[in-house]
Ligand SMILES: [Fe+2]
């Protein structure tokens with residue numbers, strides 16, 4: 549990142565990069581969880597669940613790219629070791645061992661709630677200290693809030709008898 553661009557960050561940049569890398573790991577795990585869940589999901593409202601999982605997977609990958617770009621601007625590098633992704637993540641990978649659509653949706657909702665907590669805390673940390681990162685995190689948080697709602701709506705449809 550440019551010198552002035554880094555000067556305006558009123559935080560320990562090394563610590564900030566670590567927090568962003570942990571979130572980056574979360575995004576990769578969420579991406580893979582949704583992507584693979586879309587391949588194997590069965591049961592009620594399968595088509596709606598597949599399309600939501602596929603859309604969310606794309607969003608999580610976009611979030612990973614947004615975080616990677618900010619990490620690089622700050623002078624860091626995104627995690628390159630695949631096994632470190634699960635070790636350093638805030639929200640651990642939830643293996644979809646049961647392909648039933650209800651279980652897949654519940655795992656997704658748990659994941660989104662974890663992400664909302666992480667980004668909400670991150671916003672507090674960077675508020676008034678790093679406006680560029682704040683903007684990136686806010687955009688991601690808005691998506692995660694929408695994701696939780698999307699999954700909840702389908703789960704409610706299933707619970708009301710939707711096929
Ligand atoms: Fe995300």
Ligand SMILES: [Fe+2]
Nearest residue numbers: 660691692695
């Ligand atoms: Fe999400």
